[in-house]
Amino acid sequence: MTDTFHQATVVAPTPTLELNNRGEVSTFELIEDCHHLGRDPSWSDLHINQIGWGVLSRRQALLVREGDNYRIFDGDGTQPSRNGMFCNHTRITPNTGLLLQDGMQIEIGLSPENRIVATYHGLPDRFPVAKAVLSKRKLNLRDLNEWPVELGRSPTPNRYASMQLDSPTVSRLHAKVYRDASGHLTLKDSSTNGTYVDGKRITRPYPLTERTRIQIGPFTLVYEDQCLALEDTGSQIRLDVHKLVRNVRDKTGRQKTILNNISLAIEPGQLVALVGGSGAGKSTLMKSLVGIAPTTSGAVFLNGDNVRQNWGIYRSQIGYVPQDDIVHPDLTVEEVLRYACQLRLPPDTDTAAVLEKTLEQIKLSHVRHTFVRNLSGGQRKRVSIGVELLADPKLFFLDEPTSGLDPGLDKSMMYLLRELADQGRTVILVTHATANISICDRITFLGRGGYLCYFGPPEIANSFFDLSENEDFSDIYLKLEQGSTNAENQQVVTGWSQRYLASAAHKAYVEEPLSPGNQQQRSADDRVYTGISLIKQLMLLAQRYLNLIWRGRLSLVLTLLSGPIAIALSGLILHQETPLGLLDELDAAQAPLALSLVFVFSCIAIWIGLSSAVREIVKESAIYQRERLINLGLVSYLGSKVLIWLGIAAAQSLLMTVAIWLSFLEHPVGNLLPWALGIFVTNFLIVFASVSLSLTISASVKNENAANNLLPLIMIPQIIFSGVLFDLSGISKYLSWLMISRWGVGAYGALVDVNVMVPDPITLPDGTTLPQVFAGSSIYEATWGNLGLNLGILLVHGLVYLLLALWLQKRKDIF
Numbered sequence: 001m002t003d004t005f006h007q008a009t010v011v012a013p014t015p016t017l018e019l020n021n022r023g024e025v026s027t028f029e030l031i032e033d034c035h036h037l038g039r040d041p042s043w044s045d046l047h048i049n050q051i052g053w054g055v056l057s058r059r060q061a062l063l064v065r066e067g068d069n070y071r072i073f074d075g076d077g078t079q080p081s082r083n084g085m086f087c088n089h090t091r092i093t094p095n096t097g098l099l100l101q102d103g104m105q106i107e108i109g110l111s112p113e114n115r116i117v118a119t120y121h122g123l124p125d126r127f128p129v130a131k132a133v134l135s136k137r138k139l140n141l142r143d144l145n146e147w148p149v150e151l152g153r154s155p156t157p158n159r160y161a162s163m164q165l166d167s168p169t170v171s172r173l174h175a176k177v178y179r180d181a182s183g184h185l186t187l188k189d190s191s192t193n194g195t196y197v198d199g200k201r202i203t204r205p206y207p208l209t210e211r212t213r214i215q216i217g218p219f220t221l222v223y224e225d226q227c228l229a230l231e232d233t234g235s236q237i238r239l240d241v242h243k244l245v246r247n248v249r250d251k252t253g254r255q256k257t258i259l260n261n262i263s264l265a266i267e268p269g270q271l272v273a274l275v276g277g278s279g280a281g282k283s284t285l286m287k288s289l290v291g292i293a294p295t296t297s298g299a300v301f302l303n304g305d306n307v308r309q310n311w312g313i314y315r316s317q318i319g320y321v322p323q324d325d326i327v328h329p330d331l332t333v334e335e336v337l338r339y340a341c342q343l344r345l346p347p348d349t350d351t352a353a354v355l356e357k358t359l360e361q362i363k364l365s366h367v368r369h370t371f372v373r374n375l376s377g378g379q380r381k382r383v384s385i386g387v388e389l390l391a392d393p394k395l396f397f398l399d400e401p402t403s404g405l406d407p408g409l410d411k412s413m414m415y416l417l418r419e420l421a422d423q424g425r426t427v428i429l430v431t432h433a434t435a436n437i438s439i440c441d442r443i444t445f446l447g448r449g450g451y452l453c454y455f456g457p458p459e460i461a462n463s464f465f466d467l468s469e470n471e472d473f474s475d476i477y478l479k480l481e482q483g484s485t486n487a488e489n490q491q492v493v494t495g496w497s498q499r500y501l502a503s504a505a506h507k508a509y510v511e512e513p514l515s516p517g518n519q520q521q522r523s524a525d526d527r528v529y530t531g532i533s534l535i536k537q538l539m540l541l542a543q544r545y546l547n548l549i550w551r552g553r554l555s556l557v558l559t560l561l562s563g564p565i566a567i568a569l570s571g572l573i574l575h576q577e578t579p580l581g582l583l584d585e586l587d588a589a590q591a592p593l594a595l596s597l598v599f600v601f602s603c604i605a606i607w608i609g610l611s612s613a614v615r616e617i618v619k620e621s622a623i624y625q626r627e628r629l630i631n632l633g634l635v636s637y638l639g640s641k642v643l644i645w646l647g648i649a650a651a652q653s654l655l656m657t658v659a660i661w662l663s664f665l666e667h668p669v670g671n672l673l674p675w676a677l678g679i680f681v682t683n684f685l686i687v688f689a690s691v692s693l694s695l696t697i698s699a700s701v702k703n704e705n706a707a708n709n710l711l712p713l714i715m716i717p718q719i720i721f722s723g724v725l726f727d728l729s730g731i732s733k734y735l736s737w738l739m740i741s742r743w744g745v746g747a748y749g750a751l752v753d754v755n756v757m758v759p760d761p762i763t764l765p766d767g768t769t770l771p772q773v774f775a776g777s778s779i780y781e782a783t784w785g786n787l788g789l790n791l792g793i794l795l796v797h798g799l800v801y802l803l804l805a806l807w808l809q810k811r812k813d814i815f
């Protein structure tokens with residue numbers, strides 16, 4: 001037996017590039033040092049010229065060997081391709097390109113309906129590729145024998161027919177795919193935040209067809225060839241801003257442009273500052289990027305999707321901290337975060353764990369039990385940031401997060417934002433503080449009139465604006481403010497803007513990386529979904545509101561006591577009179593006195609109702625706007641206020657009834673129903689109608705001052721048109737129908753039965769009768785019909801005001 005020695009031939013595997021165009025696959029071996037990919041036969045050696053591959057440019061990519069692998073450049077290496085190439089939504093540029101690693105996927109074009117996915121199979125790399133790049137997964141449904149397929153944050157353990165989609169906004173069992181006897185597949189949503197198909201939230205079982213795109217939280221799945229494939233983990237968001245223009249009318253009605261043809265390309269993971277002089281248009285630009293401000297022309301694309309048309313999908317992936325604080329000052333840090341967590345995240349979320357993680361992220365664990373109002377400005381901003389971080393957004397907008405902070409806090413805030421960007425988030429902030437601007441990846445300098453004067457790395461800005469050695473970043477502001485008149489200054493600004501458009505920086509940082517969005521028009525899904533059930537949201541909001549009211553309990557006590565005190569004072573003045581009880585011998589002065597007293601009761605109840613709730617909506621309008629953009633239901637929001645105020649109104653009415661009982665020895669007769677019950681019900685309905693009216697005022701004004709100023713204007717007609725001080729006839733009679741006081745006094749008058757207190761008129765010997773101060777009125781008739789009418793109309797007043805408040809709030813909706 002001879003030993004044979006087989007020499008093993010080590011064959012170096014050849015890297016390949018596999019192009020997948022909606023199921024049609026072309027594979028190329030990469031053997032040369034340099035390859036050209038495209039449809040141009042004279043230029044490309046990796047050449048494709050088949051029908052249906054139009055998304056590929058004539059000169060799509062250049063591949064140059066680098067070590068064991070290839071570096072890929074967009075276009076021909078100098079000019080970018082038409083549809084661009086992306087890795088994890090970051091555009092590959094013609095200049096620096098991207099070093100390919102085994103398993104990497106490159107997308108050619110951003111349109112989900114029409115793009116090519118190129119997979120590079122190279123030599124396994126010593127350095128692992130970022131997890132997100134390789135996290136594409138596929139579930140073959142063809143041979144599955146367990147149904148349904150579970151999709152969610154935490155599907156049943158050890159279940160093969162499942163896909164785990166780990167994000168705070170995804171429910172544990174978010175959606176399921178069922179198969180019927182004939183093999184048809186149906187997608188059913190069982191989530192809080194919704195399952196979307198092609199941009200629309202599904203509200204009933206959805207039959208899956210070839211290339212159905214399912215969006216669950218940040219994840220995108222595609223059903224294709226009987227497989228469910230994870231197309232995008234949504235862990236990275238790029239922003240492409242195309243020629244944004246916003247025209248508005250100024251006070252004189254003249255049209256003015258506040259955003260002037262702005263284009264930007266913001267890559268995933270970048271920290272971008274929007275800077276410029278006051279009124280340059282930074283906040284307007286930011287709101288347009290968030291998608292909450294309209295634009296006259298142009299569009300903003302997130303990963304290729306038009307933000308306004310796809311708001312429903314991106315809503316949970318966008319964090320937005322506006323200029324005003326979006327947290328209640330009378331809650332503790334932990335309470336703010338807990339309520340936000342319960343309102344925004346699925347009910348099966350581990351709230352405690354999310355809270356801990358967020359507190360750590362914003363570095364506020366040590367002040368978790370401190371009231372927000374007792375925090376420093378920087379800490380308060382961090383709480384607002386924390387509220388937004390709960391849902392782990394991949395795109396973060398902050399409007400002046402460092403305003404009013406000292407230099408140290410400004411620095412630590414900027415470093416916090418840098419950290420967030422380094423974790424893969426795209427962070428965009430408006431700022432006036434430029435001391436730490438150098439840690440940003442891009443700065444966007446706007447000049448007056450919304451002109452883009454610079455967009456690029458901070459280190460190049462100085463040379464672009466010709467700053468001398470003695471000048472620093474703040475001198476750019478001065479350069480853009482030059483000119484002694486508005487017209488001169490505008491010329492300076494447009495000069496810089498034109499210079500930028502013609503610059504190499506514009507080519508490198510805007511033109512080349514800017515990607516065409518998905519141009520398919522889609523009607524926006526503009527409904528607000530509450531996520532958790534309406535009742536649950538109502539109870540949560542009511543609980544939060546009660547908590548807030550309890551924190552201001554001194555004013556609550558004053559509200560509760562003011563009615564009884566006013567009644568006690570009236571009782572003190574009238575201690576020798578019997579205004580409410582029926583006298584054995586009728587007295588002409590009693591009925592007017594009784595009317596004056598019930599008029600006072602009525603005014604007290606109206607004032608209490610009006611004054612206590614008139615600031616309740618307007619004072620939290622920033623919080624409302626932000627929460628409404630996420631999932632706040634209108635009915636549950638207003639309902640929570642009404643629910644609490646109904647409770648307070650009941651307590652007030654009870655205390656007032658007790659005060660009447662104690663202050664006046666003679667009580668009304670109570671022919672229709674026990675007097676105490678009647679007074680309680682009347683008082684309750686007056687307070688209810690007044691609170692509803694005050695909520696309407698609160699919903700209609702811009703600030704708390706305006707609400708306060710309106711109070712006397714609302715109260716005075718209630719006094720004048722009550723029907724007690726003056727006789728009402730003609731138009732004033734009809735106007736009085738609009739007053740709560742008219743019906744309040746009517747109900748009290750019927751209960752006290754003021755008509756029966758009126759003695760017969762005195763007849764003179766000549767047969768004429770002496771005129772009476774008060775001769776009785778049908779308004780105070782003590783019948784069930786009249787009492788019911790007065791109480792019923794008080795109820796109608798309350799309900800109509802609430803509907804009005806609802807409508808006013810709805811009008812504030814952006815979507």
Ligand SMILES: Nc1ncnc2c1ncn2[C@@H]1O[C@H](COP(=O)(O)OP(=O)(O)OP(=O)(O)O)[C@@H](O)[C@H]1O
Nearest residue numbers: 248249250258276277278279280281282283284285
């Ligand atoms: N809806 C609107 N109608 C009319 N003018 C508007 C409207 N929105 C903004 N403006 C005007 O557009 C300009 C830019 O406003 P914007 O708030 O975006 O500026 P800014 O750069 O953020 O200013 P600041 O730094 O002072 O906050 C201002 O002159 C503002 O008055």
